[in-house]
Amino acid sequence: MAYYSPASLLTDSQKAPLTFDLAVPALSPLNNNNAITPGTRLDLPLWLAEMLAVSKPSGPGSAALATLDMPTALDVKVLNALRADPKSVDLRAQAMWFYGLGERMFELFEEEEVTAVLVDTFKQRALEIADKAQNTRAALQSGEGNEFIGGMDETERLCA
Template sequence: MFNDCIIIYSIFGGCSQVEEGAKVELPFWLAQELYLRQAVSINVPACFNQKTRREIQADAANVDLRSRCPYFYEFGCKIAPLVGDRTIGKMLLSTFQMRYKDILTKAHTVAYAMASKFLTVLTKEETNLYEAAQLSMATFKKWRIGGPRFQRASVLGRKRKPIE
């Protein structure tokens, strides 16, 4: 899932192919396992570096998080304890808070042509939120126009079997 999110790790040694202290890019699942075995140390990934943080602070709504990491929030939650950077969690929360209202507003108001452009900068988590908001609004409109006000539960129409 996080293969698009590249991390650079420093190897401690013990590998015959890689020199001790070398920086190597590995997929997250492998790096996490090596970290738990105390074979590597993990540097803060580029998608959480100071440049990205400054861009988010300036205007979070217009930052293309998908190009940095498609699973930006989930990856951030998993990488923060491994790199020992407590500020990543705060940055993830503030980023989500700044983008949340904009995502929901656009899910309810933006035309289809504009939506496709907007969706290209959203992470997978944000895209799921956007689609859920659209579905919710469509269901509400259907109900409001005159859909059934109450639906009878299928269980209510059946009679109980006699106990023998």
């Protein structure tokens, strides 16, 4: 995605879990003015979580400041549901920019399995979107597919 594109900015604003490995008293406003100690877990915007995860304090042998974890939108339960039936998962409920979040996580983690599931999901859902686009009147009159249309993420909505 382009640096200044709205889709990229909105993707980077989605929450990602971050676990602090060191005490960081200067960042206590992020935790409702509670002390940030080792093991503190916060859901922060992806852009901030990424910056904190790659930051290292100065000094020899210093450990990483924090560890970025996979967001709940891409956890094992969601991936298993996508493997079983991609069309039945409400992607919008997981993350508004679901595919963008998956792309950013691949850049950070290089999880080949997650990428394979997301590519397969996109292909299968694209077929469903194309079918609904060709038969809009029938889909709207019968009422079937409204849940699917409501569960499309923003990437799918832009493509439809």
